[in-house]
Amino acid sequence: MTTYTPTDQNRVRRLPKRGHYDSETIYGIVDAALICHVSFVQDGQPFIIPTLHARDGDAILLHGASTSRLMLHAGAGHPLCIAVTVTDALVLARSVFHHSVNYRSAVVFGRGELVEDEAEKWNALERFTEKLIPGRWADARQPTPVEMKATAVVRVEIENASAKIRTGPPGDDEEDLLLPVWSGLLPIQTTFGQPEPAPDLATGIAVPDYLRRMFGATEG
Amino acid sequence: MTTYTPTDQNRVRRLPKRGHYDSETIYGIVDAALICHVSFVQDGQPFIIPTLHARDGDAILLHGASTSRLMLHAGAGHPLCIAVTVTDALVLARSVFHHSVNYRSAVVFGRGELVEDEAEKWNALERFTEKLIPGRWADARQPTPVEMKATAVVRVEIENASAKIRTGPPGDDEEDLLLPVWSGLLPIQTTFGQPEPAPDLATGIAVPDYLRRMFGATEG
Secondary structure (H helix, E strand, O other), X not given: OOEOOOOXXXXXXXXXXXXXXXXHHHHHHHHHOOEEEEEEEEXXXXXXXXXXXXXXXXXXXXXXXXXXXXXXXXXXXXXXXXXXXXXEEEEEOOEHHHOEEEEEEEEXXXXXXXXXXXXXXXXXXXXXXXXXXXXXXXXXXXXXXXXXXXXXXXXXXXXXXXXXXXXXXXXXXXXXXXXXXOOEEEEEEEEEXXXXXXXXXXXXXXXXXXXXXXXXXXOO | XXXXXXXXXXXXXXXXXXXXXXXXXXXXXXXXXXXXXXXXXXXXXXXXXXEEEEEEOOEEEEEEEOOOHHHHHHHOOOEEEEEEEEEEEEEEOOEHHHOEEEEEEEEEEEEEEEOOXXXXXHHHHHHHHHXXXXXXXXXXXXXXXXXXXXXXXXXXXXXXXXXXXXOOOOOOOHHHOOOOOOOEEEEXXXXXXXXXXXXXXXXXXXXXXXXXXXXXXXXX
C-alpha cells in the first residue's frame, strides 16, 4: 500500500476529516467507476475530457484514437489531473444548509507517457476491456495490427493523490432535530439493465453468461 | 436558443458528427446530471473538483463554503472548464476495437463571479435545492443569515460550450458482422432507491410525497 503525502496539491482542505491518502482507499474508488474526467492546460486555459480509464498498479491508463487531442496532449507529458467520482446518496437534512451528497471522490495527479511497447499496449487494452465487461476480451474479436496502430494508450504514473468521502446520515444542528421535517438518505443506485441485442445480430447467438451476470450489478 | 460557435476551444475534433453546439442540447445534459466536474489552473497545474451545480439561463451556478478553495478561485474570475457527463450504455461490438460507451457529455467554458446580491443568492440556493429534490425547499428549514454568509454562490456565464453524444448500436466492421459474438448494448441505469430515515428522525414523520415520487426515477 502506498500512502501519498498531503501537499498543497492534494491536501483536502475543506472538511479535512473526509480526506484519505492511502492507495487502498483511492484505488478502490478509481476501480469502482466506469469513467474518469481528465483535465489539462493549454495556453493557460483548463480543459476537461471525460473518458474510460483502467488502472495498472500505481498508474492510471487512458486510451483513445492515436490522433485524438487527449492522447496527443496526455502522451506528451504535460501535467494532468484525473478525477473519479461515485455518488452514493442524496443527504436530506432538516435544514437546507446541511443538505449534501454521500460520495466517494478520488483526485490523482501525474504526467502521461505513450505506451510504445506492443505487448504492454496489448495488455492495457485487455485490462480496459475486462474492466468494462469481465470475460469480454476472450470472447470478442481481438485487435488487428491496423487497429493497434490506430489506438493510443497513455500511462499516467500517479505522483500524488487523495480521496474525499462522505458517508452516513445528515449532520443537522442540535436545535433542528425536533423540526417536523423528514430527514435521511435517498440512495443513488447505478445498475446495468437487460442487454439489448444489436439489430443486425446473427440469429442463434445467446447473451453470454459473463454479460448475464452483470444484469442488476452496480457500477460502484 | 443559443448556438455556440465552434472554435479551437470547444470544437469536437474527434468524430465531429457527435458534436452539438446548440444550447437546447447542451443545457439538457447539464440539467440531467446530479454533479459536474470543475477544472481550473493554478501555477500551470490543472485541478478538478467535483461538485453540485444548477443552471440559471445561460449560466452555471456553483456553491460551497465561502472559505472553500473552489469558491475563492472560481469567484475570482479565473478561466474555468465545467464538464457534465451522463453514461447511458456499454456498447459491445463484435471486435474489441469498436467497443464504446453511449454517453451525453457537455463541456462549458466561462469565468466565475461571486453572487453578492442577497436575493439573487437566495434564489440560487432555492434553485440548487429544487434541482436536487423538487419540493424540498418549501419543506426544509430555510437558511439563516449566518448560514447565508457561510455559503458562497458563484455564477459562471457560459462563454462557449459544446456537447458530444453517442447513441445507437455498435458500429462493427462489415466483415465482423457474421462472427459468432454477441453484440449490442448493456444499458446503464441510475435510479433512486428507497429513502432511509435518519437514525434520530422524530417519530411520526412520514416520507414526503415529493420524495416518494423520486423512488425509481432516473437521474439522467
